[in-house]
Amino acid sequence: MTQAIYWFRRDCRLEDNLLFFKAIEECQSLLPVYIDNTQYHHSTQWGFVRQGDHAKAFKRQLLLELRQQLESRGSLLWLAEGEPTTLLISWCRALNIYHIYTESIAAEEEEQEIKLLESAGISVHSLCQSTMLDRELIKPVLTYFPMSFTRFRQKIEALGLRFTEVSEANLKDLRVPLAWHKSEWASRQMYHDLEYTLDKRTSLPLIDGQWITHRRGIEEYLTQDYINNQHIAHYKATRNQLQGPYYSSKWSVWLAHGIISARQLMSIVEHYEKTKGANESTYWLWFELLWRDYFRHLFYQRTCCLFRYQGLATQDELAPVFNPEHFAAWSQGNTGIDLIDAAMRELNTTGYLSNRLRQVVASYWIYHYGGDWRAGAAWFESQLIDYDVYSNYGNWLYIAGKGTDPRGGREFNVEKQIAHYDAEGLYRRTWL
Incomplete structure (x- = not known):
């Protein structure tokens, strides 16, 4: 053509x-x-x-x-x-x-x-x-798709698969007709009138006070900072911490927009394993990317069900009546519960929140307020820089017990979360 x-x-x-x-x-x-x-x-x-x-x-x-x-x-x-x-x-x-x-x-x-x-x-x-493993490569698994992540992971591991190789091409010359260059669309700026100040308390990694949004900058940060300083070696032990640039990989921000692919990231991990040795943390990075793949394949299997209140349940279920006052208290960080309020204020201020706290605040909205999980998922969509339709809705369904969690939902005890992850109150003092 x-x-x-x-x-x-x-x-x-x-x-x-x-x-x-x-x-x-x-x-x-x-x-x-x-x-x-x-x-x-x-x-x-x-x-x-x-x-x-x-x-x-x-x-x-x-x-x-x-x-x-x-x-x-x-x-x-x-x-x-x-x-x-x-x-x-x-x-x-x-x-x-x-x-x-x-x-x-x-x-x-x-x-x-x-x-x-x-x-x-x-x-x-x-x-x-957008997957780590190409759909064609795992066709035997997708043909009889296992609804639980554990069974999905076991089938992938039984096939001896880790990730699809990175594809390459010569992109030196992509010249297009001159008329396309002269179009107003070729010079138009996106959100040119948006006034935005980046809050330096963010846990996202920064270079010169700015987000890292260029592939080369990402690879430089990963190889020279995250990996060379051995943060990668401690990922499994630190991944549930609440703040700071190094407790988790922060890959979700780049993956959500496709700036870098899961396959490119795994090739970096594999290089580290070949030079420094594989460990539990490098396995766990793959494990988390496989969770990401799992939600994608789940959506390809059940798209029509995953935006309903009842989720994957076969029986119709009435959604709870929306309470604007409850939602305002939760979404704006005014519940009176320190950890919840600190987390929601971090989310609203920076567009980012640790995975641990995403689960805790989701649980609080669903089980304390009896809220519609879809309202919470929509608020995350509105605020998160790393919003990803698959992971966002997949995880909210999981917490609500309307997805594929065999335990039927996850309700978190806030006091226990404080004792485990913010016993000295450092995180809460940062945001309250």
Whole structure:
């Protein structure tokens, strides 16, 4: 084919991007675009916007860097805010383009977007490429998908699989027609009027006071700081701590936007294992990435069920009546429970929260307030920089006992959590 659009969604990288490589190989001219869906600027049924300023500011930075990477190779990146299918169809008609390449995302809204494009006569080429293990590679496991993570992991390990090899391609020359460079979309800035101040108390790693959003910066941080200083060797022991840049990997922030792939990260871990030796912590990093894969495959199996209140339960269940006062107290960190309030204030201030505290505050919303788990999941979507539809909804379902947890939900005792993880009150003093 002569021309096509590459629509970046949650795969904002040029390396280890198999679909992007395929598009380059099959097209004479490829138009890279990124569209911020303005639907996410609207209020949810619970009264708050779906995408807050943390994610916007982070995306503004990473998209400028993605554009620079493309321009250095003779290409460009059109940036736009609007309804994705409307913009894509209008561009296709204006430029006589009939093909779009885009990442496959197993969620209702994203799948509907593909259907609308196809109904407009556009051929959509898509691929699931956010997993550590390629879906084709684990086809025997997916054919009879085990609903419990433990059984899923056991089947993967029985096959002797760790991760799919990183794919490579020559990206030196990506020149596109001059007319595309002259378009207003080629120079448009994303969220140019957004005023945002990064709170230095964040647990996310920073370089020169800024987030790390460039692949080379990420790899430099991982190899020269996180790995060379042996934080990787202690991951399993420290992963449940509450604050600081090194207690956990923080990979979720980069993975959520596809700046770097799970396969690239595992190749870095494997190199460390070959030079320094494998240990329980390097296994546990793989284990956590496998959890991430598991939720993705679960969504491909059961997309239609995972946004209902009853989740995977076969019997209909009425959702609790939404209580705005309870939700305001929980979401704004005004419950009167120090650990919950500190955690929610960290989330709202920085767009990040430790995995341990995500579980604790989710449990508190569901079991103390009797709240609809979907309202909590939507608040996380609104606030988190590392929001990922699969992990976010998968974990909320798990805590609520409406997913695949064989124990039927997880209610956390807040006092025990304080005793285990903040006995001296350092975390709470940071945020209260």
